[in-house]
Amino acid sequence: MPNLPPEIVTDILSRLPVKALRRFRCVSKPWRSLIDSKDFVKLHLHQSTKTNSNRCLLVEDTLLDAFAVDLDSFERLDLGDPPLHDHGMANSCNGLVLAVSDTPLLWNPSTRKFKELPPTPLDPPGDVKVYVNELYGFGYDSKSDDYKVVRVTEVGDGPDGEYLYSETKIYSLKSNSWKRVSDYPHILPSGKRVWGVYLNDALHTVVKHCHHCESIMAFDLGTAEHHELPRPDLTGENVGVASVEVMGGYLTALVPRNMNRSEIWVMKEYGVKESWTKLLCFAPPMPEPYMNLTPLAYSNNGDEVLLNYDGRCLPAYSLRKQAVRIVDLPGLVPPFYNVACFATSFYAEVYVGSLVSLDSPSEDDGSEKQSVQGQVNAKKDKNNRDEFLSVGFKLVYLFMTLLSYSQVLVGASGDEEEISWNVSMELFNRCGVE
Amino acid sequence: MxxxxxxxxxxxxxxxxxxxxxxxxxxxxxxxxxxxxxxxxxxxxxxxxxxxxxxxxxxxxxxxxxxxxxxxxxxxxxxxxxxxxxxxxxxxxxxxxxxxxxxxxxxxxxxxxxxxxxxxxxxxxxxxxxxxxxKNKSVEWVRKTFHIESDFTPEEEEQMKKEFAWAWEGVDSDVDD
Structure with missing residues (x-):
């Protein structure tokens, strides 16, 4: 076997998943230095983003357990013992995931390292009477090459907690410390887990001024300033952007039209109003007063868009066929419907498998120790429960979905009738297999 | 189209x-x-x-x-x-x-x-x-294929393996290719 020049070897290594790279650090000292180097970590991340590979879907299911699947194969990944004991997953950036609780943490599911953020009280703590609401966002500031967590806390006063101001603090991974910046000048969105979604050095959020009158705001992680982004040009009355998300490197907007359909728009060129384009129109199985629809990822050939429909199921929408199939994730416990049709929901976030480190250069190796310790202390207590519950509920759930999708799709145009049949058969086959 | x-x-x-x-x-x-x-x-x-x-x-x-x-x-x-x-x-x-x-x-x-x-x-x-x-190959396979000799001591290697034992799970057995 011939010897390969170093640039080819580096390129080949940059195409490997993190698990293999963890192992191949052991090949030799030069390989270890290469794989550990900052440049290689960036090259690996760049390669994964460019080729749409190493993408994983992290799911916090209805029992609040976290698991992940590879987005190409939908095979389950071994996360070890995720450190999310009393944490709720928020957003991810460059392979790091923010998980929120009283002590938020950053976690790299691929390297299994995590780091608890230092606590930061409200500022000044004595003044505060009532705490109202709190949301986080997380992203990368390329200008300072730093990862930053933003916490916005609505602070109130008086017996009924009347709103006073929104304290905003930024955590920098490099300095491992929090810093207060100008207060957030708007009310926090309700029913959201994440304050802002990350794209292009900024966190994006929708600010409601009044009914169907809103702005898309971007918070620059470098300057800590807010600026407005153009909205899509929407025709029709009482139509607005309900929320924004990031998918495949693009900002997307959820536009609910009425109880029977919602649209997803995509901003193809960042900051350019004219580039807003309608991507898809989604009809829920049953009319919904408010539809929570989150685009997660494009399929590798770009034809399908994976959606999170209200934490109830994962529809894959084919842009070519304009049809929906439901992706069945191994290990996902379906929602529990009670008599009132109320369902607890799951949360899903796409992350890229990366080597990005959580070490702050300003401290010694403390974080590494902490992570290893965390892995040892964590307990395994869930897999059996998952297996047991999922089998029983899955069949009922699939049948319900089958019925409701048929109802929606049958009865429009002839094309759609055919689609509904395909969808139904697919679900039906899946029931049969299981 | x-x-x-x-x-x-x-x-x-x-x-x-x-x-x-x-x-x-x-x-x-x-x-x-x-x-x-x-x-x-x-x-x-x-x-x-x-x-x-x-x-x-x-x-x-x-x-x-x-x-x-x-x-x-x-x-x-x-x-x-x-x-x-x-x-x-x-x-x-x-x-x-x-x-x-x-x-x-x-x-x-x-x-x-x-x-x-x-x-x-x-x-x-x-x-x-x-x-x-x-991607699923062993460290030994990689060394052989890329003509690399390990410059780690057995103790160092053992230590790295211990720290990331999960990365060694599910590795292919070393058949050719």
Whole structure:
């Protein structure tokens, strides 16, 4: 076997998943230095983003357990013992995931390292009477090459907690410390887990001024300033952007039209109003007063868009066929419907498998120790429960979905009738297999 | 949709492109084998294109770093990618099959040739394929394949293995390739 020049070897290594790279650090000292180097970590991340590979879907299911699947194969990944004991997953950036609780943490599911953020009280703590609401966002500031967590806390006063101001603090991974910046000048969105979604050095959020009158705001992680982004040009009355998300490197907007359909728009060129384009129109199985629809990822050939429909199921929408199939994730416990049709929901976030480190250069190796310790202390207590519950509920759930999708799709145009049949058969086959 | 306007009949045919299709070049491998190839296929290699443009080709192009077997494979690839009317989907399928049957040693030869001849698509495809074959392999397999001797002490190696034991789970047994 011939010897390969170093640039080819580096390129080949940059195409490997993190698990293999963890192992191949052991090949030799030069390989270890290469794989550990900052440049290689960036090259690996760049390669994964460019080729749409190493993408994983992290799911916090209805029992609040976290698991992940590879987005190409939908095979389950071994996360070890995720450190999310009393944490709720928020957003991810460059392979790091923010998980929120009283002590938020950053976690790299691929390297299994995590780091608890230092606590930061409200500022000044004595003044505060009532705490109202709190949301986080997380992203990368390329200008300072730093990862930053933003916490916005609505602070109130008086017996009924009347709103006073929104304290905003930024955590920098490099300095491992929090810093207060100008207060957030708007009310926090309700029913959201994440304050802002990350794209292009900024966190994006929708600010409601009044009914169907809103702005898309971007918070620059470098300057800590807010600026407005153009909205899509929407025709029709009482139509607005309900929320924004990031998918495949693009900002997307959820536009609910009425109880029977919602649209997803995509901003193809960042900051350019004219580039807003309608991507898809989604009809829920049953009319919904408010539809929570989150685009997660494009399929590798770009034809399908994976959606999170209200934490109830994962529809894959084919842009070519304009049809929906439901992706069945191994290990996902379906929602529990009670008599009132109320369902607890799951949360899903796409992350890229990366080597990005959580070490702050300003401290010694403390974080590494902490992570290893965390892995040892964590307990395994869930897999059996998952297996047991999922089998029983899955069949009922699939049948319900089958019925409701048929109802929606049958009865429009002839094309759609055919689609509904395909969808139904697919679900039906899946029931049969299981 | 994009395929409709692929070959506008009659009009707009670049006479230079037509000439390249009919002109043939001869490539000579390190072990003296000669291969005929249309110029339009050969110039998918940036290195060959530069030689042709600089007019230093003079009929036969010697490629002293590529052996006959490897060159034959590379030419198969070039011919397919220069083929009229081959859709992107067809080429993608061809690439997939082209590299799937190759042993690791052959992949190494082809990646070196693609690097030397500067054939971007082939280089990308083969590097991806090598990574794909490597990802579940053992450390020992990698050392053998890449001719690397460990400079770690057994204790250091054991320590690293202990720290990331999960990365050693599900590794292929060391059969060839």
């Amino acid at each position: 994009a395929r409709k306007n692929r070959n506008p009949v009659g009009k707009n045919v670049d006479p230079e492109a037509q000439k390249k299709k009919t002109r043939t070049l001869t490539l000579k491998s390190s072990d003296g084998q000669e291969f005929s190839i249309s110029e339009s296929a050969a110039v998918l290699s940036i290195a060959i294109e530069n030689m042709v443009e600089d007019d230093c080709a003079g009929g036969v192009i010697p490629l002293p770093l590529v052996d006959g077997g490897t060159l034959a494979r590379v030419i198969t690839y070039l011919n397919k990618h220069a083929e009229d009317g081959a859709s992107d989907e067809e080429k993608r399928k061809f690439d997939e099959e082209f590299v799937s049957g190759m042993e690791m040693g052959v992949l190494f030869d082809v990646v070196l040739a693609a690097n030397y001849l500067d054939i971007r698509g082939l280089l990308r495809e083969v590097r991806r394929r090598i990574a794909d074959r490597m």
